[in-house]
Structures are given as structure tokens and as C-alpha cells.
Amino acid sequence: MEMTEKEYTREFLVSANEANPEGELAVNVLVSDIIMISTRHALELGIGNPVMEHLNAGWVLSRLTIEMKSYPKVNTSYRIVTWVESWNRHFSVRDYEVLDSEGTTIGYGRSVWMVLNTVTHENFGLSHLNLPEEIVSDRPCPINRQQKHAEILRHDSTAQNPSALKANVAERSYTFKYNDIDFYRHVNTVRYVTLLLNSFSLEDFDSNYLSRLELSFLHEGNFGETVEIRRYEHPEGLARLSSFSLFSEKKDTAILFARLALTPR
Secondary structure: OOOOOOOEEEEEEOOHHHEOOOOEEOHHHHHHHHHHHHHHHHHHOOOOHHHHHHHOEEEEEEEEEEEEOOOOEOOOEEEEEEEEEEEOOOOEEEEEEEEOOOOOEEEEEEEEEEEEEOOOOOEOOOHHHOOOHHHEOOOOOOOOOOOOOOOEEOOOOOOOOOOOEEOOEEEEEEEOOHHHEOOOOOEOHHHHHHHHHOOOOHHHHHHEEEEEEEEEEOOOOOOOOEEEEEEEEOOOOOOEEEEEEEEEOOOOEEEEEEEEEEEEO
16 A cells, blocks of 8 residues: 555635634534545545445544634635544544644544444444554644533433433424435434534524534434434533434434533634
């Protein structure tokens, strides 16, 4: 395998249709760009999806964490740098740095990837890739790792689980539609992010910005599946912290856990 640089960089422009109402890069677009640059770097390293097509396998996200101090403004450029932090037989950890048009670091990210068997939809593992140690960078990622996710019960639940959170915002339901589904025929990460962001009001984001996003994928979401969005608002702190659970009625379990922190502008 021909080796390339351990770090991969790509520059983007925040167009008007990729900006949010506050004139900044929309979070769902940032997530899409992070997935894209991860895909591009994997291709450069010779471990991208094309080399696994004959195995009916491909990369999918297992976890994603983004922590931002600010966001690029509309009509300005920004860069994302990515590198591989570690890998084992089951998962690969990839990190990111986000820089504005002046070259100032405005955020970091960390992701955990697995290889999915696209027929059985089970973890295929990474042993078939024979990943060389040389692609792993010793560059640190300064943001905290995700904490263990918590179960979120319905607001009217009588279950006795001291480690669980009880929803303190009214539940609402959503049924996944055609445009929520991607190539793997499961719900696309960006669609999850959009669904979570739409849980807040315009005024919420006019007064605050998303300073940290945590996504933990527990099960696949599928076309026509209805989920109950359970939300717990944590006591007020420096940042407004909300925990979410997308509970599948069909699977009788949560398929996604998320934490979103909003910080005053």
C-alpha cells in the first residue's frame, strides 16, 4: 500500500445555503463535511469503502463528538484537518481540528468508526484491512471523551432505575421517511443531527450556540420506523445541557443517545 500523510486537510466555503439563521456554518453541514473528509482520507490511505465492496462491507459511524468555540461565518472559508488516533479489531478512532479563515483553531472533534456488514448489518471488524501502524498519528485531541450514555425514561414512567434520567420535556414522535435514509438503507447521521437541532427554537440559537455535540449510535434506524424523542434538560450550569434518547417502538429500545450543550453567545 502506498502511504500518504498521516494528516489530511480540506478547505470549505460557507455558502448562504449552508449557513444557519445566525449567519454561521450550520452544524448539520459541519457534520456532513466531517464525514466527507473522513471518507476522503480513508480513500487516500487505501482503506476506503471501494476496497471492501466485494466483502459487502463499509465504514459507518459509531460515535461522534464535536466541541466548538465558534463557527465560520457565511461567505468565509474554513479548514478541517483529520488524523487517525487509534484502531483495534473492532473500531477506529479518528480526530479533527476545525480552523477559520484566519487559521485560528475554533473546534475539535473525535469519532469512532466501525465496518458494517451491509448484508447482515453486523459489525464486520477491521482485521481484513491489515491497517499499518504508520497511519496512526501521535497528535492529541484535547477534548474530553464521551461519558457513558444514560437511559432516559418517559416522563410518566414508574420504573425504578436510579441511574436513569426521567424526561422533563414532553415526548414527541417522528417517523423516518425516504429522505432520512442513506446508501446503507438506514438513517443518515446528518438526519439525526437535523432532528435534534429542530428540537430547539429559533430564539434558543439566536441567544446561544452549540458548543458540544455527542452522538452515540446504539442501533440502526430504518425507513418507516417511528421513534419517541425523549429529552432531559439538566439543571442550569455554564452551558445549557440537554440529553436525548430516540426510543424505537418497534425495537423496544433506544437507537440513539445524544447530548447537546448550548452556550450563551
